[in-house]
Amino acid sequence: MGFDQAKIAIVGGGLGGMSFANAALHVGLTNIDLYEQAAQFTEVGAGVNITRNANRILDAYGLKDSMLWKSSRNPPCYMEYRNYKSGDYLGQIDEFGEPSSRQIHRAHLLDVLKERVPESILQTGKKLRSITYNGSEYQLTFEDNSVATATVIIGCDGIKSVVRQHLGITDSPTYSGQVVYRGYVQYEDLSAEAAAIFRRTVVYRGHRKHILTLPIGNDESKTARIGVIAFMTESLDQWKSESWMATAPIDDLHEHVKDWAGPIQELIEGLRKSSPDGKMLKQALYVRSPVETWFHVEETNPSHGIVLLGDSVHSTLPHQGQGTCMAIESGITLSTILRMWKAGDDLRPAFQLYQDIRKPRTNKVTRTSYEAGKLASADLPDGFTENFRPDLLKERMKWIMEADILEEVYRKGAPYFGLHAAHVTGATEAGPVQANL
Numbered sequence: 001m002g003f004d005q006a007k008i009a010i011v012g013g014g015l016g017g018m019s020f021a022n023a024a025l026h027v028g029l030t031n032i033d034l035y036e037q038a039a040q041f042t043e044v045g046a047g048v049n050i051t052r053n054a055n056r057i058l059d060a061y062g063l064k065d066s067m068l069w070k071s072s073r074n075p076p077c078y079m080e081y082r083n084y085k086s087g088d089y090l091g092q093i094d095e096f097g098e099p100s101s102r103q104i105h106r107a108h109l110l111d112v113l114k115e116r117v118p119e120s121i122l123q124t125g126k127k128l129r130s131i132t133y134n135g136s137e138y139q140l141t142f143e144d145n146s147v148a149t150a151t152v153i154i155g156c157d158g159i160k161s162v163v164r165q166h167l168g169i170t171d172s173p174t175y176s177g178q179v180v181y182r183g184y185v186q187y188e189d190l191s192a193e194a195a196a197i198f199r200r201t202v203v204y205r206g207h208r209k210h211i212l213t214l215p216i217g218n219d220e221s222k223t224a225r226i227g228v229i230a231f232m233t234e235s236l237d238q239w240k241s242e243s244w245m246a247t248a249p250i251d252d253l254h255e256h257v258k259d260w261a262g263p264i265q266e267l268i269e270g271l272r273k274s275s276p277d278g279k280m281l282k283q284a285l286y287v288r289s290p291v292e293t294w295f296h297v298e299e300t301n302p303s304h305g306i307v308l309l310g311d312s313v314h315s316t317l318p319h320q321g322q323g324t325c326m327a328i329e330s331g332i333t334l335s336t337i338l339r340m341w342k343a344g345d346d347l348r349p350a351f352q353l354y355q356d357i358r359k360p361r362t363n364k365v366t367r368t369s370y371e372a373g374k375l376a377s378a379d380l381p382d383g384f385t386e387n388f389r390p391d392l393l394k395e396r397m398k399w400i401m402e403a404d405i406l407e408e409v410y411r412k413g414a415p416y417f418g419l420h421a422a423h424v425t426g427a428t429e430a431g432p433v434q435a436n437l
């Protein structure tokens, strides 16, 4: 017995839900449906950085070519640091090895993740209102009053998750102290000197503020532009929107960085040229503390349960570019466990294994991302501290990038999957060990 026949409902079709759908299909879980509240699948923002640890998983799904068609290619370094005022080069973190990081427009990443998912399992306009259990299955009721059923629910509905409430989690998110302004700039709107700088992933490191730029896309597919992600310390008193996400005048960002270096002034002008209404996206950044339990299993029928994935359970500040990457990692971990489980029909040990593999890593990423934010938006941006030595920062992040998640899943799960150690070797390159299924 295993869970390969379980009727799985994925709630949320963002980067996390779509990553899980890919993982599930890749390992051979076929009885799945995905419910997304929006009328269509869409992502807004200013691009994401998908790093080596996650790219090797996407490559195992066969998505490498699609990614590289729309993402940056062979970036010269992982991250370059510059002084906010003088613009002086402070140092860089080199790439971590193949596959290198890929910077891509969020909507393009979603398209790539959607590519192999059959339309027939994707349902839009389905905003989950409640979940009830009737003794033999879950009933998911949506705002349009329609009802769907499932035996396993994967909550991929983001940091404000409705599904997590069904696990009895009642914590409130905390404001991080920073907002983030996001937008795009076209290379042709900059001088040749500034355009050359922004062909790299760059951080302009200021006083409790920093601007990160991503060189997303590439010239061949005409997707090349600069994603601007500006982290600014602001009091929430100035926040006028009910939602965490709003738009704000580009002038508001300019006010923060008026005395910054020339290339940043060019970026501001570039943002204005790309935005006919003079506005850009503004988001208040919230954090949640890690939760103790990621799942719930029905006492009366332990083959039925609810489990969380993505920002619904391991949201993080974005300072190491790992939110989506962790969702991709969690997707392959959970789906592999569900597919390979041979030890009966009790979901508890399966979900526990998923949590045991993932939680130490996601907790550590969350903690170190907070610290990374402090280093980038520095109290003393003009000086190097013991922690802020760009040449040493690579060491700090190596453990994130070098992880081989599939190898870890097979190694730690081997006793439960009925595998011998010999089958575990080479799991990453081969993808799931299909021969053993």
Ligand SMILES: Cc1cc2nc3c(=O)[nH]c(=O)nc-3n(C[C@H](O)[C@H](O)[C@H](O)COP(=O)(O)OP(=O)(O)OC[C@H]3O[C@@H](n4cnc5c(N)ncnc54)[C@H](O)[C@@H]3O)c2cc1C
Pocket: 011, 012, 013, 014, 015, 016, 017, 035, 036, 037, 038, 047, 048, 049, 050, 126, 127, 128, 129, 156, 157, 158, 159, 161, 162, 180, 229, 283, 309, 310, 311, 312, 315, 316, 318, 320, 321, 322, 323, 324, 325, 326, 327
């Ligand atoms: C400024 C910034 C920069 C970032 N940069 C990076 C980066 O470079 N690299 C990286 O890896 N990560 C990055 N992240 C993190 C990344 O954006 C998130 O971790 C990722 O989007 C989480 O995906 P998710 O699907 O779990 O949640 P979400 O993106 O929040 O998606 C949740 C989905 O569920 C749907 N939904 C919500 N409620 C319901 C409901 N009741 N019923 C049905 N559907 C529902 C939503 O419409 C949405 O589609 C960044 C984040 C921020 C804020």
